[in-house]
Amino acid sequence: MYPQELKYNAEHTWLRLEGDDRGRIGITHYAQEQLKGVVFVELPEVGTEVIYMEPFGVIESVKATNDLYSPVSGEVVEVNHALEDEPGLVNQDPYGKGWMIVVKITNPAEVDLLSSAAEYQALVGGEAAG
Secondary structure, rough: OOOOEEEOOOEEEEEEEEEEOOEEEEEEEEHHHHOOOEEEEEEEOOOEEOOOEEEEEEEEEEEOOOEOOOOOOOOOOEEEEEHHHHHHHHHOOOOOOOOEEEEEEHHHHHHHHOOHHHHHHHHOHHHOOO
8 A cells, every 4th residue: 555665754745766866746545545535736836846844735625625745855847737637636546647746856865754665554554554
């Protein structure tokens, strides 16, 4: 349920490293499961600076509205505009089509502050990984 190649933060976002200085970001299976039906996702524009553990956007579901926290600092270089028309992709495929942004990482040391899949699973509880 939590892909081994990803890194995670306590605010339930994941990071997939792509090359030396880029990372793809989305929310975890656990987060989408807690939110239930995602109805709206607000993401930053390309060129926006994001900061480690600071909000980069907003996700809204039938249950709640929550900030999205960046797992690393960097510049947004790609945005998943498909989520504007199909926010439910976050629920259907949080690690694939439901990704949110790609950033050019400006502080690679922050990656080492993130949790492994096993650490994240322990954080959210073993039953969430089923």
